[in-house]
Amino acid sequence: MNSSPLISACIGWRFAVLELQAFLVELIANFEFHLTPEALKVRRETCLVMAPTIEGQPEKGTQLPLRIRLVTR
Numbered sequence: 001m002n003s004s005p006l007i008s009a010c011i012g013w014r015f016a017v018l019e020l021q022a023f024l025v026e027l028i029a030n031f032e033f034h035l036t037p038e039a040l041k042v043r044r045e046t047c048l049v050m051a052p053t054i055e056g057q058p059e060k061g062t063q064l065p066l067r068i069r070l071v072t073r
Contacts, residue, residue, distance in 0.1 A: 029071070036065040
């Protein structure tokens, strides 16, 4: 039995979770993710939530530098 009425109120909730999981599996299986040299300068910036920014570049806004490429098979 569900203890939260909000979770059981949305009939598409479980489907949305499964869709997100399937999407992540495809990303992880088909792409390689690597941090760039700028990622060493990432710091947390306080706003309503914590957001990643590059040290010395707060005017550029939220950033999390990644290098993404297709997996070679």
